[in-house]
Amino acid sequence: MNNLTIDRRRFLSASAALALTAYGANGMNMLHPTAQTYRVGLIGTGWYGKSDLFRLIQVAPVEVVALCDVDKNMLEAAGKLVSQRQKSGKVPKLYGDYRKMLDENKMDIVLIGTPDHWHALQTIDALKSGAHVYVQKPISVDVMEGEAMVAAARKYNKVVQVGTQRKSTxxxxxxxxxxxxxxxxxxxxxxxxxxxxxxxxxxxPETQAVPAFxxxxxxxxxxxxxxxxxxxxxxxxxxxxxxxxxxxxxxxxxxxxxxxxxxxxxxxxxxxxxxxxxxxxxxxxxxxxxxxxxxxxxxxxxxxxxxxxxxxxxxxxxxxxxxxxxxxxxxxxxxxxxxxxxxxxxxxxxxxxxxxKEKYPEDQTEERIELNAAPATRLHMLDFLSAIEKKSRPVADIEEGxxxxxxxxxxxxxxxxxxxxxxxxxxxxxxxxxxxxxxxxxxxxxxxxxxxxxxx
Incomplete structure (x- = not known):
């Protein structure tokens, strides 16, 4: 990645932060730019997990240190894509078990893009590890899971933003x-x-053998x-x-x-x-x-x-x-x-x-991206980061989710x-x-x- 690309990233991050201030009066947090680089992990490297991560990379100084997925092919492909998108150019550590990822890495933020039946356990374990969490909607598969997630967020005093980004549209x-x-x-x-x-x-489809990957x-x-x-x-x-x-x-x-x-x-x-x-x-x-x-x-x-x-x-x-x-x-x-x-x-x-599209031209070549949702997710990520910095509740707090x-x-x-x-x-x-x-x-x-x- 050349210096021009890096400078452009910094400009876009600042621009996105300024854009958010236009919506502050509507109940969203207003981000105060920081020099901190957030250490980030992603659990679930499928379509939307990567999409959320790429939006975060676009608007904030982050280092993606670890990725986790049970599909080795998808995981390795995601690692290469992240290395091309993040400033350091590094391939994150790759894991097949999210618990090992949480144990071996100190992360500031964990994004969760797994299927719904995994959201509760992974959110709670990430909170226990000391991370703030961005979890996709719906937050749970049953009501008691959701109650446990809210309680964990409050117990560990961490910010949990839910991917209901219509509030940031x-x-x-x-x-x-x-x-x-x-x-x-x-x-x-x-x-x-x-x-x-x-x-x-x-x-x-017929029942078949589980592939080795x-x-x-x-x-x-x-x-x-x-x-x-x-x-x-x-x-x-x-x-x-x-x-x-x-x-x-x-x-x-x-x-x-x-x-x-x-x-x-x-x-x-x-x-x-x-x-x-x-x-x-x-x-x-x-x-x-x-x-x-x-x-x-x-x-x-x-x-x-x-x-x-x-x-x-x-x-x-x-x-x-x-x-x-x-x-x-x-x-x-x-x-x-x-x-x-x-x-x-x-x-x-x-x-x-x-x-x-013009501000973020990389959007146009990203596979399966929802171009209409990308600006909302970027603002949603900025609101999430602002809540972390201000120790406040984000616009899509876990309780609302x-x-x-x-x-x-x-x-x-x-x-x-x-x-x-x-x-x-x-x-x-x-x-x-x-x-x-x-x-x-x-x-x-x-x-x-x-x-x-x-x-x-």
Whole structure:
């Protein structure tokens, strides 16, 4: 890497820090540039784990000291890519067991980009090791995991930022500030959220031998051990409830979290859901292809709908949220927002997603990058670093991530038991429902032990 590249990196880091100040008034932390170089590790070197890491490298002085993955091929390829992206040019140490990585390296920050069923154990172990954590959403596969993660963050006094980067998405910050907070919507009394992407993998691959480069036992970890039927990377693992919470846990968590942030909402008062596999019955997938959930607040219902078949209700907003007020409606997605007033004399407002292709030209050659999400993730990383430096809570603090994640998990439990649920976060139980309460904690496969959500 030449001096020109290094100088450009420094300039971009400073520019990104300055860019963040524009959003400070919206509740995000404002970064005070530091000379400190953060020692960073990544657990899970797949598509999004690398994407998060590369965004961090773009905006902060970091040294990636270690990478961990159970797929040796993916791990080695990630090591080479990181050496090309980071300032030192060094290939990080490579590990197949995250526990060994944490034991042998003192890291300031650990990024977690593994499948959902690993988030809780890896987050808690990283916190115990002394690191701050950036963990992908949803934070957990069951509600008690999330409670344990929040407790661990508070116990070890570390910053945990959740990858719900919609809170750091420029045009959505603008919508919150200019539409919601100014009162243009009037009285808000209904919200609709949806996802109509055909994203449910649903094949019938045959059982096969586990390849030598993959530690499938470690990949599975605390989850049930399914017969191996091909690499689970990318989308295949998401199609099974053994490892996550379906489209509800994957996509609703983003939109519900954004709505909660925009409207200042906490735990729902009641959650109900119906759905199942109604159309796509031909494959192995056991996640719902059709589902509706209602998250009830005082004088406000937030309604989620997903279908992984058919056409979207609104082609311009296939994965989105709609906030209805008596003075107007806000349509918002990762790509744009539109404000439509009731009063025809009031102007409509439209804003598109911000891209930074010219500022960060390396984005355009990065494999599978979500160009629309990259600017948001960069701001999210800056907010994370600012919270570390200021010893404050980040915009997507672990507790907020837990509320959004747990609400989606509770919706799935409601769908399973066939009735509405009221969760008490103080008692950590579903009020008056022993069957549903028992489902707040999934059994772990031996020898892994479920983390206990002990009081701090």
């Amino acid at each position: 420029p045009h959505l910050i603008d919508a919150k500030k200019k539409i919601v907070e100014t009162g243009l919507l009037g009285k808000v009394a209904h919200v609709e959220m949806c996802c109509y992407f055909h994203m449910r993998a649903n094949g019938n 993959l530690d499938y036992e470690m990949w599975t970890g605390p989850a049930p051990l399914r017969p191996y039927d091909g690499l689970p990377h990318i989308r295949w693992w998401r199609t099974f409830n053994e490892y996550g919470n379906g489209i509800m846990g994957d996509m609703c968590v983003h939109m519900l979290d954004t709505v909660r942030w925009m409207l200042g909402l906490g735990w729902p008062k009641k959650i109900s859901s119906t759905g199942g596999v109604y159309v796509q019955k031909e494959g192995k997938s056991n996640i719902a292809d059709t589902q509706t959930a209602v998250f009830e607040y005082d004088n406000l219902n937030c309604v989620w709908t997903h279908r992984s078949w058919g056409t979207p209700a609104n082609a311009d907003y296939p994965w989105s949220l709609t906030i209805y007020g008596d003075k107007g409606t806000l349509y918002a997605s990762t790509m744009q927002y539109d404000f439509v007033p009731v009063d025809k004399k009031v102007e409509k407002i439209h804003k598109d997603v911000v891209y930074e 837990h509320i959004s994640t747990a609400s989606c998990i509770l919706a799935n439990i409601s769908m399973k038991v066939g009735r509405p649920l009221v969760y008490d976060p103080q008692k950590r139980e579903v009020v008056g429902d022993k069957e549903a309460t028992a489902l707040l904690k999934r059994p772990y496969r031996a020898p892994w032990k479920h983390p206990e959500p002990a009081r701090v």
